[in-house]
Amino acid sequence: MQQENEFTKWYLKTIQDAELMDYTPVRGCITFRPDGYEIWEHIQAEMDRRFKETGHRNAYFPMLIPESFFQKEKDHIEGFSPELPWVTEAAGEPLEERLALRPTSETMIGHLYAKWVKSYRDLPLLLNQWANVFRWEKKTLPFIRTSEFLWQEGHTAHENEEEARHETMQMLAIYKEVVENILAIPVYDGTKTISERFAGAVDTFSIEAMMKDGKAVQAGTSHYLGTKFAEAFDIKYLNKNNEHQYVHTTSWGTSTRLIGSVIMVHGDDKGLVLPPKIAPTQVVLMPVGPFKKHPEILEKLEEIQQDLKAKGIRVKLDDTDQTAGFKFNKWEQKGAALRVELGPRDYQNGQAIVKARDEEEKKTVNLTELFTIIEEELEVMQGRLLTKARQFRDANSHTTIDSLAQLQQHIEASDIPGWVLAGWCGSADCEQKVKEQTKFTTRNIPFHPPVQKETCICCEQQAQHTVWFARAY
Amino acid sequence: MQQENEFTKWYLKTIQDAELMDYTPVRGCITFRPDGYEIWEHIQAEMDRRFKETGHRNAYFPMLIPESFFQKEKDHIEGFSPELPWVTEAAGEPLEERLALRPTSETMIGHLYAKWVKSYRDLPLLLNQWANVFRWEKKTLPFIRTSEFLWQEGHTAHENEEEARHETMQMLAIYKEVVENILAIPVYDGTKTISERFAGAVDTFSIEAMMKDGKAVQAGTSHYLGTKFAEAFDIKYLNKNNEHQYVHTTSWGTSTRLIGSVIMVHGDDKGLVLPPKIAPTQVVLMPVGPFKKHPEILEKLEEIQQDLKAKGIRVKLDDTDQTAGFKFNKWEQKGAALRVELGPRDYQNGQAIVKARDEEEKKTVNLTELFTIIEEELEVMQGRLLTKARQFRDANSHTTIDSLAQLQQHIEASDIPGWVLAGWCGSADCEQKVKEQTKFTTRNIPFHPPVQKETCICCEQQAQHTVWFARAY
Known part of the structure; x- marks a missing residue:
């Protein structure tokens, strides 16, 4: 645990010495200084170009979301309500209904898609938004977890599940490509477990990156939302047979936590090491x-x-x-x-x-x-940084730990416990038990695991999935 | 007045038919649909390039501003407090201090500049922010005046008045150039009267554009703030003689109201007419x-x-x-x-x-x-639209109205009362009287008036300034 603290100290000193950010008097809100913001501008440009090449367009939706909108999708409100800041008065008068600062925009966008989608001719609807969002977190860490952060959120609507799932995977692949080729951060793409899903999603997929302290950062997520938001907001279209049907929606996002990740992956004792493609000074x-x-x-x-x-x-x-x-x-x-x-x-x-x-x-x-x-x-240098990061990750990825006892031993014996690829029976109980006893959580079920595991790391029964476990930011 | 209502009806129908925007359930907040947002993206790209070419860099500051920050500059709080929305609770708990959704960021930036500026070597500090801002207005009109809007706000700090005033003028000139050459909207640049100044400015300069109903839109403003915010937030630097001095600051902004302006200047009965340089479809x-x-x-x-x-x-x-x-x-x-x-x-x-x-x-x-x-x-076509707009503006600009009675007669007799260039003695009383009796307000004191006027349109005493008067959005 000393390692972890030392690493955090190093991180906080590094981003301040490099003048990437500064603290502000608003709890958990940082300011992005020019070099910090410029890294984001380069990430934005790379992402935005790929979004547009795949047929998406940018739009902008209101930041304030009426409380009643959240109530419409019950998983969604349960997931987000503990973190919401609320506007309760404006221009000297109390508001009739509280307005949340958006933590994400599925609800507002669901409301509007219901107005815009009438027929199959209006589909697919492929929009993205670059915006600020708010999650009033208890523990914050600059760039990685802040009360206000910047991100992009894509929201799409499709005629059927197949197309929506294809979109979900396409965007995850774009994230992986940008994070690997531009940020020089190797990632594992895979499926989130039920307990780690986005609030309101049918399936959540992620890319996961390893920092230099061995902890994981979820660097991007893509969600297949099924017809959940379509049902909550009544987004229906007339199909070619003249039948009303619910659309299938997706959403996908990456945020300024990528700035934090790139520093934690490449930095050294002298300060920042930045991949040339995003370095403000090449x-x-x-x-x-x-x-x-x-x-x-x-x-x-x-x-x-x-x-x-x-x-x-x-x-x-x-x-x-x-x-x-x-x-x-x-x-x-x-x-x-x-x-x-x-x-x-x-x-x-x-x-x-x-x-x-x-x-x-x-x-x-x-x-x-x-x-x-x-x-x-x-x-x-761009290629070399990716190679070095991949070597580090692979050296700190463990695939032969097959029980909770072994995992605990491994953690105690290691400066950098890293990631552990292990079998999992699929039960939330086992997932929870691993978390409680080791602080290791399921990162994702990788699409291409280096090896397949046969037994659950917790109950040691037959594994349903091979999963990356790690401590995470 | 019928003209005005017809024009507003035309405007609202045009922007909806063109799918530039849609209404939302949040009072005064619109959504920018892809074609509307893309116009903004082109404006952003043109502005941003010029900002960078003149040595500015982008940054990002927190959206939430503590109430106590507003109290520090008294003109500023007086000007903005009637329009602020407030966050009073977050994550299930009341906040100790209310947080405003930023209407503009002078206060937060002043606080941070005080940390960053130590010596003359840190100056000039030339930053810009692209962000959403909030002004809870009573009367709203899509793009032109909305509760939430998008804008850029430049904030700079300098060693002395001369440099800060030079910056203020430089940025106004960039605005004029972009609005004329990219948006094909001719503008008059000039000085705002005291009553129309930005809350907290020593001097406010603007570019003013004429819409097809003859009304004016303030299309961009640039402010010399003197040492007011430096004194309020204690932004001092050590000069070359080792003396502590207050910096001189500026701020300057343009917003998504430019989208509304371009439509109101060029549109016709068939819908949008867009200058090729910003048209989503060329x-x-x-x-x-x-x-x-x-x-x-x-x-x-x-x-x-x-x-x-x-x-x-x-x-x-x-x-x-x-x-x-x-x-x-x-x-x-x-x-x-x-x-x-x-x-x-x-x-x-x-x-x-x-x-x-x-x-x-x-x-x-x-x-x-x-x-x-x-x-x-x-x-x-790009050049032709500017020429047409200039012809329209000049045809509806009146320079021979020399009394309040003449102005009233002119307004009654005209479908499009347009703008009136008139003398003004400089008294706030006369300015107020013209406004009360005709709804014409001072737009600006143009740097290059077509003619110089000798007597005040209101008191008919000697004029101190030659001023554009008009009804304004």
């Missing part, structure tokens, strides 16, 4: 040595800066008066992907020094080849 | 005549669609079974900028028909030249 240029006596150094760096910008590379030139050591430290904290140093001697030799944030080794590069090397290095 | 392709018997027609249109998409043009192919008349009507309602018709005879002749949304005339175009013509037509 290249930092730095004059070194007695560069003030050699104006040609700064001129050359300015020229390189212009050229890199023109190529669409996010570059900064640090020409401040601070020492080289101070600057190295600062840009390591901030997670600049590559550092290029240019001193008088390098310049004379027509060379520069290139260093990737995640490697010790420095490379001496001919200035004539600099652009090519930078582009290559950024690409190689 | 080109709609339509097979006409007995095209089902000629599969080559649809094939050709699909080929054209692919080619236009590849060129980054937003194109739709309407191959539904509806009649041509139905489709023409639908895409006119939705404001598709150009329509391309292809029937069997056209095809045989190697030709297509091209029609711009805002013109009666159709053009017959050789298919070989189609892309060139489409690109040209989109560009020409």
